[in-house]
Amino acid sequence: MTISWIQAVILGIFACLASMPGMGGSAIGNYTLGRPLVAGLVCGIILGNVPAGIMVGAAMQVVYIALVTPGGTVSADVRAVSYIGIPLAMLALNSYGLDPASTKGVAMATSFGAMVGTLGTVLFYGTATINLVWQHIGWRAVEKGEFKKLYLVDMVLPWISHLICSFIPTVVMCKLGVPVVETIKATLPMDGLAMKTLFTVGSMLPCVGIAILLKQVVNKVTDFVPFFVGFTLAAGVGLNLVSVTVVAGMFAIIHYNIKMIGIRAKEAALASGGSFDDDDDEEEI
Known part of the structure; x- marks a missing residue:
């Protein structure tokens, strides 16, 4: 299983739509396309393996089921989890020959999701920081009475932020993920201590998501x-x-x-x- 440049570009576009501050909006972008359960279907369609995509997305969704973004505080951004983590997890499962529905398959998927979740946080703050420049341009336009420039600030300039912090990282990591996964496979055999540790930790991650959800609703x-x-x-x-x-x-x-x-x-x-x-x-x- 490989990821072509066209597939990587499409994944990058969806990462832009799903990222926060979301190009696809909060309702459609971040809270729909960005959810791993939905992104699993999207990635499965793009990569040509819908069942595997859905299974991997469902496994990652349990980990991030209680993820909320209160204000500017973000523990993990779903753009990386959904459109970098899921494709790489699908590659890893295919490379190791694991069934996505198996215990080891779920553990590996959740581990990949947790690893790239931190990267998503960095991308979120990078996007927000670059957007401050566009906000400054918007305030200058308001002070001068050039209100038509606000369309440029709201609808055009933010794409530059997402191009830098969403599109390019997603395309590069998805495309270059194949040799990385193969290197991991060669370096870390299935019966090795590192992989056993990965499976053990990964199998416990869904419990963390459920526990956080319980803390919020109970x-x-x-x-x-x-x-x-x-x-x-x-x-x-x-x-x-x-x-x-x-x-x-x-x-x-x-x-x-x-x-x-x-x-x-x-x-x-x-x-x-x-x-x-x-x-x-x-x-x-």
Whole structure:
């Protein structure tokens, strides 16, 4: 399996669209095309192996499932994880002859994702730093009343930032990744200590992603119940991801309607001049 220059260029374009600050926007670019689960499909189509791309993307998605970008704080940027890590992981799996769905295949995929995640952080801050130059040009245009120049600042100049910090690194690393992977294969045999360590660490990385997600969504002990419902449905009933999502959507609608009933009742009580404070009601009683 190899990556041609055309394939590397296409991967570079998608890296630009998915990077933050995103050329493809936050909703479509970073939070859709940039997610490893979606990028796995894209990389699979580009490299001609859709099943492997999806399996590798799914493995990396679990690691970065709780990734958020609050303000300017970024722990890992998905442009590198999705469009450098996934292609290189696919190359490595093909070179070692590993099944992407196997335990060792998943461990290797997550390890590659973790390695390039740090690179993505560097690329993010590089992009943001270069964009400061364009912002300065924009402020100068506003001060002079040249508002039409803002189109240039918003829609044209940022491509230079992404060309430097997204397109070129992705193209170079994907194209030159083949000999690097072959060197790793020759230097680190499958039964060696280094590869065994890599597989061990890689197999634990999904647990880190799940743990971070739990820390964000679980505030009390009872919050574990809805969290594990999906796993229970998948393991006990045999539902797939789409079916579990539909069930979760139903419960979300029920929860929303219950919340709205409470809000409307409170609004009605306040509109009638009453009080909706439980403490006041208890004192009156």
